[in-house]
Amino acid sequence: MSIEVRNIHKKFGDFTALDNVTLKFPDGKLTALLGPSGCGKTTLLRIVAGLEHPDSGHILLDNESATQRHVRERHVGFVFQHYALFKHMTVFENIAFGLRVKPRKLRPSEAAIREKVAQLLELVQLDWLADRKPAALSGGQRQRIALARALAVEPRVLLLDEPFGALDAQVRKELRRWLRRLHDELQVTSIFVTHDQEEALEVADEIVVMNHGKVEQVGTPASVYNQPATPFVYSFLGDVNLFRGRVHNGYLETGDASFHAPTHQDVRDIQGTAYVRPHDIDIERYTAGAKGLVVRLERIHAVGPLAQLELLRSDTDELIEVVISQDRLRHLQLKESESLVVQPRQVHIFLDHAA
Numbered sequence: 001m002s003i004e005v006r007n008i009h010k011k012f013g014d015f016t017a018l019d020n021v022t023l024k025f026p027d028g029k030l031t032a033l034l035g036p037s038g039c040g041k042t043t044l045l046r047i048v049a050g051l052e053h054p055d056s057g058h059i060l061l062d063n064e065s066a067t068q069r070h071v072r073e074r075h076v077g078f079v080f081q082h083y084a085l086f087k088h089m090t091v092f093e094n095i096a097f098g099l100r101v102k103p104r105k106l107r108p109s110e111a112a113i114r115e116k117v118a119q120l121l122e123l124v125q126l127d128w129l130a131d132r133k134p135a136a137l138s139g140g141q142r143q144r145i146a147l148a149r150a151l152a153v154e155p156r157v158l159l160l161d162e163p164f165g166a167l168d169a170q171v172r173k174e175l176r177r178w179l180r181r182l183h184d185e186l187q188v189t190s191i192f193v194t195h196d197q198e199e200a201l202e203v204a205d206e207i208v209v210m211n212h213g214k215v216e217q218v219g220t221p222a223s224v225y226n227q228p229a230t231p232f233v234y235s236f237l238g239d240v241n242l243f244r245g246r247v248h249n250g251y252l253e254t255g256d257a258s259f260h261a262p263t264h265q266d267v268r269d270i271q272g273t274a275y276v277r278p279h280d281i282d283i284e285r286y287t288a289g290a291k292g293l294v295v296r297l298e299r300i301h302a303v304g305p306l307a308q309l310e311l312l313r314s315d316t317d318e319l320i321e322v323v324i325s326q327d328r329l330r331h332l333q334l335k336e337s338e339s340l341v342v343q344p345r346q347v348h349i350f351l352d353h354a355a
């Protein structure tokens with residue numbers, strides 16, 4: 001089922017939680033709502049579900065107006081951050097619950113319920129836990145059971161609100177891969193709320209980046225990462241160095257250096273900022289006449305396959321972070337407090353005023 005929200009506004013008292021949000025969630029895709037805490041992700045999810053009502057705007061499910069439709073008529077399944085499993089019921093009974101409480105006419109037979117639950121347990125690969133109570137499950141197992149329970153009533157939309165938020169990093173990673181595979185199998189339209197950019201980039205078909213109740217950008221993981229539409233998106237999706245300067249004829253002049261910015265060939269003398277990822281910067285040992293920005297190596301953090309360098313610009317006293325491979329570090333034989341020259345391989349420029 002496709003979902004569309006149009007011009008959604010929502011205030012809590014004087015606070016604007018959603019400010020004119022218009023979005024399409026494509027049929028059968030997994031879309032991540034990504035943004036910092038408080039940006040309105042959960043509110044939007046609750047509005048899609050019918051648990052919250054917008055002050056104005058429309059919701060369409062499969063191109064039909066659903067703004068007034070009751071939550072039960074929207075055919076949504078939920079999974080929340082904090083496992084909402086019933087403590088006194090077994091795993092089996094938890095999954096069966098949604099089927100057992102259906103109106104008599106729609107309720108499957110006991111045999112059909114048993115078969116369905118068995119299928120779901122197999123789908124989430126936990127059939128051996130059917131008779132356990134939630135207290136005897138790990139956090140990751142509980143979330144898989146919560147997902148099985150949400151799927152039992154065959155929802156046309158699956159809404160996941162930080163489903164792995166309470167789990168430790170290793171389990172989170174495993175579960176997001178597992179969810180990705182499960183989604184490929186089921187292809188039910190899903191919206192996944194997260195504030196973790198890595199999670200969104202790995203799991204989603206499409207990412208909606210939100211900030212302060214507004215949509216900043218919508219696109220595939222690769223497009224939001226490689227072509228961020230706003231400075232906020234660029235900074236939110238990864239570490240970044242900022243270089244203020246003057247953009248002129250395809251170059252950004254910053255302090256004593258000049259960075260090539262081929263995308264801004266036609267710009268004449270406008271202030272702007274170059275955004276550069278730490279792994280998109282080349283470094284060389286300083287030699288007289290070397291091209292680039294002169295810096296002093298302050299610290300080396302060399303753990304794992306990559307080394308992180310903290311560099312101090314000699315022209316502005318600002319710090320820069322650069323990430324290089326351990327091989328490169330060994331090759332250069334760098335020592336703290338020596339002078340280096342840095343040159344970005346890839347800059348992304350945001351102008352102060354549109355050119």
Ligand code: ATP
Nearest residue numbers: 012015017035036037038039040041042043044195
């Ligand atoms: P988080 O990741 O922290 O859950 P979020 O992006 O999901 O954040 P929302 O839960 O949608 O954010 O909340 C958006 C803003 O609206 C927050 O500032 C929150 O405090 C406020 N808010 C949400 N629900 C209510 C409510 N029922 N009454 C008053 N304010 C609310």
